[in-house]
Amino acid sequence: MIAQIPILIVVIPLLFSVLCPLIGLWRKGLCYSWAILALSLCAVASIDTLFAVMGGGTIHYRLGGWAPPFGIEYVIDHLNAMMLVIVSLISLIVAIYSRRSVEQELPEKIVYFYTVFLLQVTGFLGIVITGDLFNLYVFLEIGSLAGYALIAIGEDGAPLATFRYIVMGTIGACFYLLGVGYIYISTGSLNMADVQQILPQLYHSKVILTAVAFLLAGIAIKMALFPVHVWLPDAYTKAPSAVSALIAPLMTKISLYVMIRVLFTVFQPHLSIELLPITDIMVWAGVIAILGGAVMALAQTDFKRMLCYVVVAEVGYIVGGVGLANTVAMKGAILHILNDAVMTVGLFTVAGIVTYKTKSHNLSDFEDLFRKMPFTMAAFVVVALSIIGVPPTCGFFSKWYLIQGALIAKHWAFLAALLFSSLVSVILFFRIFEIGYVFRASNGTQTHGDEHTAIINEAPLSMLIPTIAIAIAMILIGLYNQAIVSNIIAFAIPKL
């Protein structure tokens, strides 16, 4: 039983999602608890796997017992295990959080919502855990299809945004598949470790060069790197709030994980760094993404849309950090994957609460919220400080590693972009804090009795507790970042 835990991580949500419509036939409200049960089991399994990896090193799990290059194999190393825990815990938190917002936004679709929600998580976990290039594609498609469906049921205009996402996402997945095909035709294998063994003799082949280009282009579309990010803001703005809280932090982070996997496991670091100028291009792509995301975020008046551009900028941090290709920057990049997943989910849960209360998500909806929803706004302040990079929160530490990495690599443009985007975050979030307070300052003096009549109108507990938990997690990750870095991330970075 213990030896079978790796497969359970993926099979549990899949099995539970198959049974979910049946449960829904019997009792509609049970689907929510069913999803929570599935994701809790999944979270327990992945935490167990993380400890197993920390204790005993990389886990190899052969599906069906077939030896690696012939059968499919799961390879779980420190990076995988960390991603598994991130994905399963965040999806659990979002699932707990989703109850009231789904009841409000999609009352008649609860059963199928949770079915597809679980399939979405299955897709994410399958991508992260597998050690086979084609298997990754299959799970990428499960995740993408579920994502399209979940986004399309959002507010007005969501189907059109989804259609654009489908077109872009299919191009991305097809480019990935083409890249895998080019690798297959020149190596004859699909297993990542096996391909890595065969490839070094072929590094000067034009086929491999094209394969690298198409794999990375496909993944870049999926992770919304700046010039090809066009599908992201519309899709995530118009998705239901529980869905944007699930997909926005995870989809981009998982694509970043796949990028790291492709660059350093399928190809050896030697190719990515020395033979081809991939990493140099990546740093510059990161710089452009950070600047583009930050500037676009400034121009938005819609809160969720602004967050989407913040996500685009954060993708730039990680791509650039990986591109700097030194140990410190790589530590920063991988720590930032964790931090950014937590920060993004925090931001989108706050956005969901605001949407739940005010039925829209413009920046002007934040008026007076500090008084009406003190706990939500306290959590929001923590998240915002973390994005800006203020010390006890986790955002500071990954940024610190990234800045150190940029100094070691002497890449001043990336350093400047990091500092610029922190400055922009200060402006972005303090503008919102101001909106949250300003109403009271201007009107409070005129109507003095207002303070007594205004009652606290806090969000429901099922939404509030996950949000506050995320804020606390952010501080805890910040405080214990040294432990995380030295016990997990130090083993997760590729040997450069």
Added chain:
Amino acid sequence: MILPLDLILLLFVFICAIAAITVRDLLSAVVILGAYSFFMCLLWTQMAAVDVAFTEASVSAGIGTVLMIGAVSKTKRRSKD
């Protein structure tokens, strides 16, 4: 695999693809796409991939075409480009 047959089939497939994206009547475009799938399936039989060929014939040329006809009949048949 037989070279002339391969060439002829590839030519047909190519013509069908061009026709499917240029025809303005969506129903015709869908039917041409079905023909495209069918030629594709012949091409694969010719390449000794029989299992793929009948999956393509049933799933893509069959179910795919049915889905598309259903969608076109639920929406508009005319296209501007």
Added chain:
Amino acid sequence: MKILSLITVVFVGAALIYGTLDMPKWGDPHSPASTHVSPYYLRHSLHDAATPNVVTTVLADYRGYDTLGETAVVFTAGMACILLLRAGRKRRGKGHV
């Protein structure tokens, strides 16, 4: 827009064709794709699964997990279509009447 897409298409196509220049010949029985993993399947399929059709053996046995994923894709697509088009239609219909 049309010209921009034409340029992209030509560029991507050129990149792909550049990649094919080093590919093994079409139908070459000694290409890496035909000599690395696949001979194992052809040699051992009958012994491992007692099935003469090697494609079936690989599909359902060696790479059976991919096939599970494939079924999951179909299930996802089905659920997605229900979620998008079917769910809640009755209720909304009542609302209008």
Added chain:
Amino acid sequence: MFEFIVSHYNYWMYIALMMVGFYAMMAKRNLVKKIIGMNIFQSAIILFYISTSVKRGATVPILEHAHEGHGAVAHAAHAVDVMQYANPLPHVLMLTAIVVMVATLGVALAVAIMIYKRYHTLEEDEIMMSIRRG
């Protein structure tokens, strides 16, 4: 040179086919046309994969003489002439990819129908106009 073209023209044809689909996905304004382009693009990739499995003079990967008694089974394991049969692995991968292709097609069409219900048109420019009008 001539030999090179004969042995590679296939790949170029597949790429041409892929690019037809890719062009339709980007340049066509009608949503169903985009979906048709998507289908063409994906099946051209499948064609590319299948072509990697071809061996000159090889046949369908179904083993001959497989049912000549149980004793033969053990012997056949080593007697199979690999050159005689096409490479089965790309076939398997593409069986999966075809299903994925149709699944994507289904979801895309469902979304297109939703768009049609909302805007009563499938032309992207008309949809944009009706959004701008409010």
